[in-house]
Amino acid sequence: MTDSYLIARVLAGDAAAERSMYDAHVDRVWRLVYRIVGDADQAADCVQETFIRAFSRLSGFRGESTLGTWIGSIAISTALNAVRSLKRRGARVVSIDDAPEPGVDPQGGDPDLKQRLHAAIDALPKGYRTVFLMHDVEGYTHEEIGAALSIASGTSKAQLSRARARLRSALGAFAPES
Amino acid sequence: MDDKPLDSELTRLAAEYHEPPPPPREEIWERIAAARRQPSRTIEFRRIARVALPMAAVLALAFAMGRWSAGEGIAPSDSAIAVMTPMNDSAGAGSLVYRAAATRHLQNAGVYLADFRNAALRDEASPAAGSARELLVSNRLLLSSPAIEDPEIRNLLEDVELLLVQIAQLPAEGVRADTSLITDGLDAVDLLTRIRAEVTPSPAARPQGVI
Incomplete structure (x- = not known):
C-alpha cells in the first residue's frame, strides 16, 4: 500500500x-x-x-x-x-561538568568505557546528540535527518562531526584508536 | 572538519545507549484509539470558554455600567457606541472597566509573545498554539467591542491579532522560517515594548476608586 x-x-x-x-x-x-x-x-x-x-x-x-x-x-x-x-x-x-575527567575513574577501579561513553553522549548539546543518535546509532541519512529536523543536510553533517569530536575529546586517551 | 566515524567498538557501545526494548504496540494503540474517541470539539470549546466567558462577562459589565451611567440622557435604543461615550464621571466607569479588561488581556498576550520570541531565539519549541487561539478569541472580543475608544489600545490589539493569527496557524512541529518571520514582525512594530508601556500605568493615570 x-x-x-x-x-x-x-x-x-x-x-x-x-x-x-x-x-x-x-x-x-x-x-x-x-x-x-x-x-x-x-x-x-x-x-x-x-x-x-x-x-x-x-x-x-x-x-x-x-x-x-x-x-x-x-x-x-x-x-x-x-x-x-x-x-x-x-x-x-546531565552537564558536561558532571562527566568524569578523561582517564580518571572515580571508583578507583577499572575504567568503564561504556559508562563514560554514555555519560559523554548525555552531555552533548541537544542538537548534536539528536543528530548523532539518528545517524550513528539509528542509521538515518543526513537527508532524512535534515528533513526531520528542518535543517540542511550539510548542517546535519557538521553537527555529527562536532558530536564525534566532542565524544573523542571527552573520552580522551580512554577511546580506542580508530 | 572531523568526518571520521567512531571506532567500531565505540559505535557498538553507542548502540547500547538508551537501547530500546520491543515497543508495547497494542498498549500504545489502545491509548491512541481511546484518545481519538474523545470529543475534541468539546474540549476545544471548554478551553476557549474558559478564557472567553470571563472576558465576555467583563465586557458585559462595561456595557451595563455604560447604560446605567448614561441615565436618562440616552434613550434605550441608542447604539452601544453612544452608550460608551463618556457623558459624565459615571460614564467613564464603563470605559475604565473596558480598559481594565484590555490591560489584563494585553498583559497575558505580552507574556505569551515574549515566551514565543524567547523560544524562537533559543531554537526551542514554541509555546502551545492553543494558547494563541485562546488569546485570539479574547482579542477579537475586545476589538469588536463598541466600548473601544483609545486609538493606541486599538492599534495594539490589531498588531497583537496579526501575530496571534500567524502563530495559531503554525504547524505543530514548527517551521523555523515561519517562526522567524513572526519574531521579525514582533520586533518590527516594537510590540512588546508598546504593550509594557500600555499595561504599566503611571501613578497619575491610576483610577481612583471608580471601579
Missing part, C-alpha cells in the same frame, strides 16, 4: 488504514523516541502523542518528504519537549 493511498484512506475515516499506518511506522518512532528520552513510560507517551498529532494533522501533509520522515519530525519534536519537561523538573540533568 503506497503512502498516498494510505493517507487517502485515513483521511476518509478508514480505521483499518489508521492501524496500518501505525503498524508501518510505530517501530521506527519507538526506537527514535526511546533513544532520546531513555525511559519506557515517557517513550510510550511520546509515541502516543506523535500518532495522535500525525492523524489530526494528516490533511496538512504536503508530501514534501516521505510520510515516515514527516512522522519522525513530529516524534523528535515530541521527544525533545518531553526531555525539556523532565529537565525542568530536575529529573534528568
Whole structure:
C-alpha cells in the first residue's frame, strides 16, 4: 500500500488504514523516541502523542518528504519537549561538568568505557546528540535527518562531526584508536 | 572538519545507549484509539470558554455600567457606541472597566509573545498554539467591542491579532522560517515594548476608586 493511498484512506475515516499506518511506522518512532528520552513510560507517551498529532494533522501533509520522515519530525519534536519537561523538573540533568575527567575513574577501579561513553553522549548539546543518535546509532541519512529536523543536510553533517569530536575529546586517551 | 566515524567498538557501545526494548504496540494503540474517541470539539470549546466567558462577562459589565451611567440622557435604543461615550464621571466607569479588561488581556498576550520570541531565539519549541487561539478569541472580543475608544489600545490589539493569527496557524512541529518571520514582525512594530508601556500605568493615570 503506497503512502498516498494510505493517507487517502485515513483521511476518509478508514480505521483499518489508521492501524496500518501505525503498524508501518510505530517501530521506527519507538526506537527514535526511546533513544532520546531513555525511559519506557515517557517513550510510550511520546509515541502516543506523535500518532495522535500525525492523524489530526494528516490533511496538512504536503508530501514534501516521505510520510515516515514527516512522522519522525513530529516524534523528535515530541521527544525533545518531553526531555525539556523532565529537565525542568530536575529529573534528568546531565552537564558536561558532571562527566568524569578523561582517564580518571572515580571508583578507583577499572575504567568503564561504556559508562563514560554514555555519560559523554548525555552531555552533548541537544542538537548534536539528536543528530548523532539518528545517524550513528539509528542509521538515518543526513537527508532524512535534515528533513526531520528542518535543517540542511550539510548542517546535519557538521553537527555529527562536532558530536564525534566532542565524544573523542571527552573520552580522551580512554577511546580506542580508530 | 572531523568526518571520521567512531571506532567500531565505540559505535557498538553507542548502540547500547538508551537501547530500546520491543515497543508495547497494542498498549500504545489502545491509548491512541481511546484518545481519538474523545470529543475534541468539546474540549476545544471548554478551553476557549474558559478564557472567553470571563472576558465576555467583563465586557458585559462595561456595557451595563455604560447604560446605567448614561441615565436618562440616552434613550434605550441608542447604539452601544453612544452608550460608551463618556457623558459624565459615571460614564467613564464603563470605559475604565473596558480598559481594565484590555490591560489584563494585553498583559497575558505580552507574556505569551515574549515566551514565543524567547523560544524562537533559543531554537526551542514554541509555546502551545492553543494558547494563541485562546488569546485570539479574547482579542477579537475586545476589538469588536463598541466600548473601544483609545486609538493606541486599538492599534495594539490589531498588531497583537496579526501575530496571534500567524502563530495559531503554525504547524505543530514548527517551521523555523515561519517562526522567524513572526519574531521579525514582533520586533518590527516594537510590540512588546508598546504593550509594557500600555499595561504599566503611571501613578497619575491610576483610577481612583471608580471601579
